[in-house]
Each structure stands twice: as structure tokens, then as C-alpha cells.
Amino acid sequence: MNYDENNIFAKILKGEIPCKKIYEDDFVLSFHDIYPAKKIHALIIPKGKYIDLDDFSINASSEEMVGLFKGINIVAKKLGISTEVGRGYRALTNISNDGGQEVPHLHFHLFGGEKVGKMVE
Ligand code: AMP
Numbered sequence: 001m002n003y004d005e006n007n008i009f010a011k012i013l014k015g016e017i018p019c020k021k022i023y024e025d026d027f028v029l030s031f032h033d034i035y036p037a038k039k040i041h042a043l044i045i046p047k048g049k050y051i052d053l054d055d056f057s058i059n060a061s062s063e064e065m066v067g068l069f070k071g072i073n074i075v076a077k078k079l080g081i082s083t084e085v086g087r088g089y090r091a092l093t094n095i096s097n098d099g100g101q102e103v104p105h106l107h108f109h110l111f112g113g114e115k116v117g118k119m120v121e
Contacts, residue, residue, distance in 0.1 A: 003049045005072045009105035023075050030075045039113030047105025050106040081112035090116045
């Protein structure tokens, strides 16, 4: 499967579609999910063109990998849900059809601001 240049997150990255931005640096963009499933529901995406976590794990540079994982913590801190402030959250990524992925640009969901339960429906 090739990367779809016109997926919705690619359009957000290109500035063609607006988003409620939380954080941005050289490696990641984070914004609020348009249909929040929990009190806090953020998304964080790498700036590189990666379809999913498998694609990212195989093809991303070490710098991009560090950037994404550091980015998750930075966003959690900004949202006040990180363990540094005694809270917690769920970071989740869906992978391809069987994983329930709808948008084919790698993204982590960050759910928090309340008990998220054992699983997210
Ligand atoms: P997934 O099913 O893991 O691919 O998740 C895709 C997520 O993207 C869903 O939670 C959607 O609500 C969210 N989403 C879709 N379009 C937008 C958008 N324009 N801005 C923010 N979030 C979006």
C-alpha cells in the first residue's frame, strides 16, 4: 500500500484543513480529535509520510522515532495528564483494517482527563 497524499491528516499537515492545534515541532503535530471519545482526546502525528506504526518502525529514522515518542510526553504534559503531574492516560494507535484504522497516516490517540477504563469503545 502506498501513502495516500490526500488523506485528511496529510491535508492538515499541508494547512489545507484546519485543526485545533495543541503542539508542533520539527517532528510532530498534535491536535484535538474532532469527535472526542473521552474528556481529553488528542491526536499526535509524525510530520513524515508514514501510513501506520509498522511503516514507521521499518522506515522512519531514529531521530523521527525519538521525536514522536518525546512528542507524546510533551503533549501529555501540555494537557496536564502526564505522570509528572500525578495523572495518566492511554496512548493508542490503530494499525490497518483489522486494527480499525480509518485515517492512513500514523497517529497516536491520547485519551485522558478521566478514567479511561479497561478499553476504549
Ligand atoms: P483511527 O480510527 O485510529 O484512524 O482514528 C482516526 C481519528 O481521526 C478518529 O478518532 C476521528 O475522529 C479523527 N479525525 C478525523 N478527521 C479529523 C479531523 N479533521 N480533525 C481531527 N480529528 C479527526
